[in-house]
Amino acid sequence: MADVQTLADTNSLAIGILMGFGGMGPAIGIGLIGSKAMEAIGRNPEATSKIQTNMILGLAFAEAVAIYALVVALILKFV
């Protein structure tokens, strides 16, 4: 019984660490993408729509890493 309890605790700890570190990298990446896009729009407001399209595309790639971590966390939690 004690072993089962320890296992559940370790699982929760793993999910916490996983989401913490898994979110860290993409957060930095998305922040950089957003800040550079704002800078670019500030320099050249006419290109806003083109920059936004490419920004969303870049965001999708950066965000995907966080989503992988999230999917692994969900699998650990609910399966």
Add this chain to the structure above:
Amino acid sequence: MISTRMSSLHISISAEPVFNILGVPVTNSIVTSWAITTLIIIFVIAQSRNFKLKGKLGKTQLFLEIIIESLYNLIVSITGIAKAKVFFPLVTTFFFFIVPSNWSGLLPGAGTIGFEGVLKGKEVFIPILRAPTADLNTTLALALIAMVAVQAYGFRYLGLDYLKKFFDFSNPIKAFVGILELISDISKVISFAFRLFGNIFAGEVLLAVIAFLTASFLPVAPLPFYGLELFVGLIQGLVFMMLATVFINMATLGHGDDHAETHASHK
């Protein structure tokens, strides 16, 4: 038989079978995707009869034209006009299937109306409706369609030269790059599938948890998250469509074309 259950938090990562057809289990996400497909087809057939080119246009026609035209302009800005006409039907179909699928999980009753059933020897609650994109099988199927289309368009535009992208043994570096391209195309399938599934399923878990935690003292708490999920559903449909367009476009550009285009843009 039909029951609703709000007393305990119910989250299942896999779709539950609702009934069987000839021994093949039909899951709740398939039921929802059939319903969405039928509704879209009926809507299009019923509305396209009223479409006209001259005179006063109906509101529905104007609304649809705004959506179609802005999507078309987006694709043209990525691929150019000639290719956009070829890719437009496929990639826009992704958009028009994925966005209603994402939003279907937000309908009242989706995930909450269902019945008690036995699954893998355990008594569980089985909802009748579940967002199709909150099931990894649907998103994997969409990802496979997208990546097969990428290869098909690559062959269509470059012929057998397209294989040089993967198998080029003229020098060791190109051979190694070919292996990398092969791995990257396989990983794109996984990336497509997990991105859509993760976003939509996580949104539903978020809504369920917020509603569960705050139901007794602050029933309006999930509202802002609901708005966020509407936005995420739209953006994910758009992202899937744009990534599919970009990948298809990249596959149709040969090595020669690529350099020619960069030179042209520098002039």
